[in-house]
Amino acid sequence: xxxxxxxxxxxxxxxxxxxxxxxxxxxxxxxxxxxxxxxxxxxxxxxxxxxxxxxxxxxxxxxxxxxxxxxxxxxxxxxxxxxxxxxxxxxxxxxxxxxxxxxxxxxxxxxxxxxxxxxxxxxxxxxxxxxxxxxxxxxxxxxxxxxxxxxxxxxxxxxxxxxxxxxxxxxxxxxxxxxxxxxxxxxxxxxxxxxxxxxxxxxxxxxxxxxxxxxxxxxxxxxxxxxxxxxxxxxxxxxxxxxxxxxxxxxxxxxxxxxxxxxxxxxxxxxxxxxxxxxxxxxxxxxxxxxxxxxxxxxxxxxxxxxxxxxxxxxxxxxxxxxxxxxxxxxxxxxxxxxxxxxxxxxxxxxxxxxxxxxxxxxxxxxxxxxxxxxxxxxxxxxxxxxxxxxxxxxxxxxxxxxxxxxxxxxxxxxxxxxxxxxxxxxxxxxxxxxxxxxxxxxxxxxxxxxxxxxxxxxxxxxx
Amino acid sequence: xxxxxxxxxxxxxxxxxxxxxxxxxxxxxxxxxxxxxxxxxxxxxxxxxxxxxxxxxxxxxxxxxxxxxxxxxxxxxxxxxxxxxxxxxxxxxxxxxxxxxxxxxxxxxxxxxxxxxxxxxxxxxxxxxxxxxxxxxxxxxxxxxxxxxxxxxxxxxxxxxxxxxxxxxxxxxxxxxxxxxxxxxxxxxxxxxxxxxxxxxxxxxxxxxxxxxxxxxxxxxxxxxxxxxxxxxxxxxxxxxxxxxxxxxxxxxxxxxxxxxxx
Numbered sequence: 152x153x154x155x156x157x158x159x160x161x162x163x164x165x166x167x168x169x170x171x172x173x174x175x176x177x178x179x180x181x182x183x184x185x186x187x188x189x190x191x192x193x194x195x196x197x198x199x200x201x202x203x204x205x206x207x208x209x210x211x212x213x214x215x216x217x218x219x220x221x222x223x224x225x226x227x228x229x230x231x232x233x234x235x236x237x238x239x240x241x242x243x244x245x246x247x248x249x250x251x252x253x254x255x256x257x258x259x260x261x262x263x264x265x266x267x268x269x270x271x272x273x274x275x276x277x278x279x280x281x282x283x284x285x286x287x288x289x290x291x292x293x294x295x296x297x298x299x300x301x302x303x304x305x306x307x308x309x310x311x312x313x314x315x316x317x318x319x320x321x322x323x324x325x326x327x328x329x330x331x332x333x334x335x336x337x338x339x340x341x342x343x344x345x346x347x348x349x350x351x352x353x354x355x356x357x358x359x360x361x362x363x364x365x366x367x368x369x370x371x372x373x374x375x376x377x378x379x380x381x382x383x384x385x386x387x388x389x390x391x392x393x394x395x396x397x398x399x400x401x402x403x404x405x406x407x408x409x410x411x412x413x414x415x416x417x418x419x420x421x422x423x424x425x426x427x428x429x430x431x432x433x434x435x436x437x438x439x440x441x442x443x444x445x446x447x448x449x450x451x452x453x454x455x456x457x458x459x460x461x462x463x464x465x466x467x468x469x470x471x472x473x474x475x476x477x478x479x480x481x482x483x484x485x486x487x488x489x490x491x492x493x494x495x496x497x498x499x500x501x502x503x504x505x506x507x508x509x510x511x512x513x514x515x516x517x518x519x520x521x522x523x524x525x526x527x528x529x530x531x532x533x534x535x536x537x538x539x540x541x542x543x544x545x546x547x548x549x550x551x552x553x554x555x556x557x558x559x560x561x562x563x564x565x566x567x568x569x570x571x572x573x574x575x576x577x578x579x580x581x582x583x584x585x586x587x588x589x590x591x592x593x594x595x596x597x598x599x600x601x602x603x604x605x606x607x608x609x610x611x612x613x614x615x
Numbered sequence: 616x617x618x619x620x621x622x623x624x625x626x627x628x629x630x631x632x633x634x635x636x637x638x639x640x641x642x643x644x645x646x647x648x649x650x651x652x653x654x655x656x657x658x659x660x661x662x663x664x665x666x667x668x669x670x671x672x673x674x675x676x677x678x679x680x681x682x683x684x685x686x687x688x689x690x691x692x693x694x695x696x697x698x699x700x701x702x703x704x705x706x707x708x709x710x711x712x713x714x715x716x717x718x719x720x721x722x723x724x725x726x727x728x729x730x731x732x733x734x735x736x737x738x739x740x741x742x743x744x745x746x747x748x749x750x751x752x753x754x755x756x757x758x759x760x761x762x763x764x765x766x767x768x769x770x771x772x773x774x775x776x777x778x779x780x781x782x783x784x785x786x787x788x789x790x791x792x793x794x795x796x797x798x799x800x801x802x803x804x805x806x807x808x809x810x811x812x813x814x815x816x817x818x819x820x821x822x823x824x825x826x827x828x829x830x831x832x833x834x835x836x837x838x839x840x841x842x843x844x845x846x847x848x849x850x851x852x853x854x855x856x857x858x859x860x861x862x863x864x865x866x867x868x869x870x871x872x873x874x875x876x877x878x
Contacts, residue, residue, distance in 0.1 A: 181860075181861065183861075377806070378803060421800075422800040423800075424800050424801065424802060424803050425802070425803055449806070452806040456806070456807070462805050462806060462807045463805070463806035463807070464803035464804065464805055464806070465691070465803065465804040465805075465806060465809070466803065467648070467804075468627065468648045468649075468651070469627075469628065470651050470654075471803060474800070475803075
């Protein structure tokens with residue numbers, strides 16, 4: 152794709168729209184804005200512009216579309232697949248200052264926000280009103296715009312689903328500059344194609360999101376977790392389909408391994424409260440009464456004991472939650488700190504296939520020769536499998552990494568899995584996505600992209 | 616060897632609402648928990664039990680009947696016996712009256728070799744009950760213990776936190792210690808133990824069973840202090856925004872952390 156190099160006229164236009172202070176040029180753009188949390192992928196935009204409203208977004212996109220200047224939207228830059236990296240230069244459209252909570256509608260159970268609001272601020276705001284926004288990604292400093300753009304998942308998906316399930320409506324700006332309201336504060340909608348669902352998870356390639364209407368739930372009054380130690384990871388994982396069959400639906404079913412907990416103790420400087428298991432399931436429950444939650448928790452504790460669990464520990468206070476959930480939610484930082492370089496496979500497979508797939512990963516570890524560590528959402532089949540370089544030579548590492556990903560994704564495809572459960576495709580997983588989805592599906596996706604963005608100016612080089 | 620651990624039920628969250636007019640804490644009985652510092656006391660008792668032979672552990676709590684929940688939790692952690700000290704006459708006790716009531720209960724059941732308390736509770740925050748209890752029982756004691764260096768059937772050697780320095784002290788049994796968070800990582804309540812102890816009885820003690828039958832020594836009458844007013848502290852939150860290059864910002868943050876004595 153040939154894009155126009157930006158010149159003085161283009162910069163003058165941006166300054167005209169946003170004012171001098173919000174247009175940052177060349178060397179004045181901090182390096183932090185040239186990458187996201189994915190390692191090894193960095194590119195500088197020609198201009199970074201902080202936008203404040205949909206009109207500014209519209210004017211800039213209309214202009215960029217006319218001039219064929221690439222535009223990359225960016226929130227907090229916490230993505231893991233290079234989705235916000237401006238690989239073709241052009242304009243980096245920074246939406247982080249569009250961070251107002253616009254309206255809480257307690258009659259319709261919706262919250263209307265701008266895309267730059269952090270999800271941790273959403274939690275604080277709605278919970279103060281006894282309401283609940285269930286999606287629970289690990290990175291709480293992410294912006295909601297980024298969460299919607301990647302259809303972020305997280306640790307509450309077993310019971311509550313993912314970000315997609317909580318997006319009721321959007322205000323978007325198309326690459327041609329049209330400001331559109333799609334969806335709304337409505338619970339049901341069979342009115343034609345669901346553009347809301349299409350834009351959600353499109354990673355900034357179809358439109359720029361400027362307003363989000365989120366669906367809320369009443370806040371569950373009681374929460375409790377169970378930490379269940381097992382002798383082996385396979386024993387733990389094989390218990391998961393049996394848990395699902397009971398029809399008790401925990402909010403989360405996560406798995407962790409002892410070596411991960413040892414790394415977490417070093418990283419967090421705090422001892423984990425149990426060391427009896429080589430692998431753990433971590434189950435979370437919520438509900439409106441202590442009795443209801445305890446009944447579910449006890450039922451699954453019994454099941455786990457029957458399936459060979461060493462014990463089931465009850466996590467029922469803030470202090471215990473902190474001690475047990477902190478290592479789980481900090482694992483990405485923990486694994487990063489444990490090695491020289493790493494990359495991640497955010498694969499999703501059918502729940503019934505998790506045990507076999509993890510065993511497959513273990514065998515691949517022997518073949519590729521670097522350290523492979525796994526953890527993740529056992530209850531929804533979304534696994535995080537980390538390749539850790541440690542002391543491996545860089546050239547060998549890159550070759551072996553490609554071999555590793557190719558084998559892992561090929562296997563995932565064979566058993567009905569997909570490339571990404573929650574991080575998205577970005578730049579990092581495009582090649583594997585194309586291979587796994589096949590030509591016909593990728594062609595259809597390209598046509599959808601073309602319908603929204605005929606000149607291909609919006610976040611080029613991502614997803615398709 | 617016998618060990619008694621003193622524990623207390625406290626509100627389950629730090630976000631406690633207080634009625635400013637009446638000064639009464641709005642207690643939601645559904646969100647109560649064991650005082651977090653008491654978990655360190657229980658853990659200390661259980662570690663001693665694992666180290667020495669023939670150790671019996673008893674948890675005692677004073678409070679309304681629903682405080683039984685923390686004794687059940689103590690069972691789930693591995694404590695052998697539970698005693699609930701409950702009577703309307705104990706209501707309104709300050710730390711002095713609480714310590715006195717506990718001392719009477721301990722005299723009633725028999726002085727153990729070691730009494731362990733958490734350093735403080737998270738609702739009262741006075742950190743006085745442990746030491747006052749030791750005084751009533753005329754026991755040697757050390758507070759804010761960070762570490763137990765050594766332990767025999769006759770004595771223990773503990774390290775006390777005295778703010779800017781620590782002091783290592785050997786205490787002969789019987790004695791009392793209050794423990795701080797650094798001592799051990801508390802274990803988690805076990806479902807297996809919950810099932811195994813479901814029918815284990817909890818002993819109840821009331822005023823009529825205590826050696827001192829003078830009611831003015833208990834509850835509000837036995838308290839040396841009166842709460843004049845209880846109110847949530849006003850939170851002053853001031854944000855300061857710094858702008859500049861990463862190097863300038865790092866330098867600014869470093870100066871602030873040094874000023875705050877974090878570094």
